[in-house]
Amino acid sequence: MTKDVRDSALMLQAMAGYDPKDSTSSNMAVPDFEKVLGQDIKGLKIGIPIEYKPKGLNAEIASYWDKAAEMLKSRGAELVEISLPHTKYALPTYYIIAPAETSSNLARYDGIRYGLRINGEKLDDLYINTRTQGFGAEVKRRIMIGTYVLSAGYYDAYYIKAQKVRRLIKEDFEKAFEKCDVILTPTTPASAFEIGDKTMNENPINMYLNDVFTVSVNLAGLPAMSLPIGLDSKGLPLGMQLIGRAFDEETIFKAGYVLEEDAGFKRK
Amino acid sequence: MTYTIKTEKNEWEIVCGLEIHCQIISKSKIFSGASTEFGDDANENVSFIDAGMPGMLPVLNKECVRQAVKTGLGLNAEINKYSVFSRKNYFYADQPNGYQITQYEYPIVGFGKVKIDLSDGTSKEIGITRIHIEQDAAKSIHDLNPKKSYIDFNRAGVGLMEIVTEPDFRSPEEAGAFLKKLRSIVRYLGTCDGNMDEGSMRCDASISVRLKGEAGMRERAEVKNVNSVKFAMQAIENEAKRQVEIYEQGGTIAQQTCRFDQTTGQTKFMRLKEYADDYRYFPEPDLPPLELTDEYIEQIKKEMVELPDAKKERFIKDFGLTAYDADVLTEAKETADFFEKAAAGHDGKKVANWILGDLFANLNANKLTLDQSPVKPEMIGELVDLISNNTISGKIAKDVFALMWQTGDMPSKIVEEKGLKQVTDSGAIEALVDSVLAQNAENLALYKAGKTNLFGFFVGQVMKQSKGSANPQMVNELLKKKLG
Incomplete structure (x- = not known):
């Protein structure tokens, strides 16, 4: 969203805070995020989740991850091994809950009041025509998955189960944050794929797999930052992710600023 | 059932x-x-x-x-x-x-x-x-x-x-x-x-x-x-x-x-x-x-109003209403409030009768709601009192109610202006009785000869001469005394 950590702090400063028109927003004081930039990180405990190092993890990514951890350590932070055992279920959990909400959230694009409208013989035809033409393949796929997991007879097996797993994932993080202050992981298991990559089009699950390190954060409702750490052999940028405690963006900014300085990542 | x-x-x-x-x-x-x-x-x-x-x-x-x-x-x-x-x-x-x-x-x-x-x-x-x-x-x-x-x-x-x-x-x-x-x-x-x-x-x-x-x-x-x-x-x-x-x-x-x-x-x-x-x-x-x-x-519990069931029970207990009357009066809060206002300090059962009888009949006939009624609660309370303290008879009260409906005046004012006050002065009633007996010597003779069902005739005559204002009970008693 921004080009560097400082801009990100300024941006969040402007965005964060209570919104009486959003019932899900918290009524909490917003700290001065910019103030923490440049503060030292001596004694900060950096969590390294063991489950995020699967056997087949891309070697370049693994190497950057180690480097990033070393950078933080050399500035006085302490590395701590943590365990997030339910992370392996994060992806299927996310791809049940998110499409379920999506299928319902996008129902308003029905061609009646605004946007594209393709008329038809009957009301249902109007819906079918409008939505068939208006939505792209990936959106339609998610609407179908979401509709399916909410349907009578499947709701308990999918949606309710996913919500239970979501709770376990959240609890993993709560336990982990008893041992550390911020968690360091790669942002993605590989660098960006090409536009029009056939393997992604043929099997969207390959695409979903790229979200493996980030979706658990969304499910747990935690703040996180991704920042570029270096380039891979193809010259594509790789990112590191910092995950903080709920409402503790300050620690993320503090650690992120240090990482940004030491990585010295330069945009081409 | x-x-x-x-x-x-x-x-x-x-x-x-x-x-x-x-x-x-x-x-x-x-x-x-x-x-x-x-x-x-x-x-x-x-x-x-x-x-x-x-x-x-x-x-x-x-x-x-x-x-x-x-x-x-x-x-x-x-x-x-x-x-x-x-x-x-x-x-x-x-x-x-x-x-x-x-x-x-x-x-x-x-x-x-x-x-x-x-x-x-x-x-x-x-x-x-x-x-x-x-x-x-x-x-x-x-x-x-x-x-x-x-x-x-x-x-x-x-x-x-x-x-x-x-x-x-x-x-x-x-x-x-x-x-x-x-x-x-x-x-x-x-x-x-x-x-x-x-x-x-x-x-x-x-x-x-x-x-x-x-x-x-x-x-x-x-x-x-x-x-x-x-x-x-x-x-x-x-x-x-x-x-x-x-x-x-x-x-x-x-x-x-x-x-x-x-x-x-x-x-x-x-x-x-x-x-x-x-x-x-x-x-x-x-x-x-x-x-x-x-x-x-x-x-919220503290702010709750009294609900129909409780009100109905209270009306039965405090005013001696029948279950049916209490039911009708409490169905709408407006009616219940009207009744309570009218009944305060008066005979509640009689007030209820006037509301359920003459008032509702007039409202229905004129397709009016209670808050549009020209007859206000305090008017009904007063009317009931005028009857119980013998100022007017029940029969006259009907006429008074009709006038209340027409004019929106208090019943006491109507009674005063129209001279509808019941005569309870026994001397005045006795004079009327005497004059009626004197004017109807023939019937009096027949009565004395045994045609006692003429009693009602004499009552009617006295009431007529008093223009309905004589207390009927007193008329009855005095006639009985005079006719022996």
Whole structure:
């Protein structure tokens, strides 16, 4: 969203805070995020989740991850091994809950009041025509998955189960944050794929797999930052992710600023 | 009173439950700031939220929550301190978001009970299963254009309470009594105006029949949107008869939805339930669960008004009213308040008689509501006093009431101005009696000869000469004395 950590702090400063028109927003004081930039990180405990190092993890990514951890350590932070055992279920959990909400959230694009409208013989035809033409393949796929997991007879097996797993994932993080202050992981298991990559089009699950390190954060409702750490052999940028405690963006900014300085990542 | 449908072969019993949608009285809608005003121009009161614009989020209206809690307390129901909003997903042009925000697994109000009084003098308790709060849909208008439907979003997002009863009704009368009672309670509470003809209270009835004495329940038909107490009773009666007929002809009833035809009073099959939509309920992610505190509920309890049942009991106890009179006087809060004002410091039973008799007759004849009445409560109280302290006779009081209705004057003023005061001076009455006897010497002779039924004639003559103002009892006594 921004080009560097400082801009990100300024941006969040402007965005964060209570919104009486959003019932899900918290009524909490917003700290001065910019103030923490440049503060030292001596004694900060950096969590390294063991489950995020699967056997087949891309070697370049693994190497950057180690480097990033070393950078933080050399500035006085302490590395701590943590365990997030339910992370392996994060992806299927996310791809049940998110499409379920999506299928319902996008129902308003029905061609009646605004946007594209393709008329038809009957009301249902109007819906079918409008939505068939208006939505792209990936959106339609998610609407179908979401509709399916909410349907009578499947709701308990999918949606309710996913919500239970979501709770376990959240609890993993709560336990982990008893041992550390911020968690360091790669942002993605590989660098960006090409536009029009056939393997992604043929099997969207390959695409979903790229979200493996980030979706658990969304499910747990935690703040996180991704920042570029270096380039891979193809010259594509790789990112590191910092995950903080709920409402503790300050620690993320503090650690992120240090990482940004030491990585010295330069945009081409 | 046991109600059954008797056929040549069998005796059938009705099993019925009701679902009532009550529009919540609140200035703004349940999830937006738009006005809930009824009767404004189409699509006048529509916020971006009500129109389902992208990115708009619902914000719960506190007043709607309060009203639902109040209603729950009024129906002697449990208030659930934890409730959850859910989305009911379905596509229809009157549902702008493609889903309705409602409550599903965790409603705001749980089990309750309502007492109904029946015409044979018995009472019955009807179980309330739950009350949940939700948003109303927009209104579709299909009869303005042969090829198009129009949608008025003014109603979209108005707060609703859905009140669900147990299948406790065994007769159309019970259902009718319940609807009247419920309407009376929500009107007392000011939580719904209860106007079924305007659609602010709408009723669906689930009806099945079974042989008398049969255990369990058979498949039911749901009759949608019956919009008056009378129609609800008709729908239940006729749907039950339709089902009995089908069973007796060897047929079966599958779970189904029916429509009520107002012109014929008949129910018509619409669709089978098995083809009904799958609403894909799930918790509304845009709204956190609703949590209420004990203090909040206690505070509302303190603000509760006296409800019809309690008022009725008090009227019977304090004023000596009959159950029937107390029932009629307490059905509407306005009537009960009028009565109490009129009865304060006066004979309540007599006040009740005047209200239920002459006042209601005049209001009905002139199609006026109580608050339009030219006769005010204090006038009735005074009238009753004028009779009990013998200032006027009961007969004259009728004339005084008619004049009160015409002029809006206090009865004492009317009595004074028109000289209607009853003569209770025995000397004056005696003089009248003497003069009547003197003028009717012939009849007096006949009376003395044994024609004692002429007594009434003399009374009539005295009353006539006094222009009705003589105290009839005193006239009687004096005549008796004089005639020996």
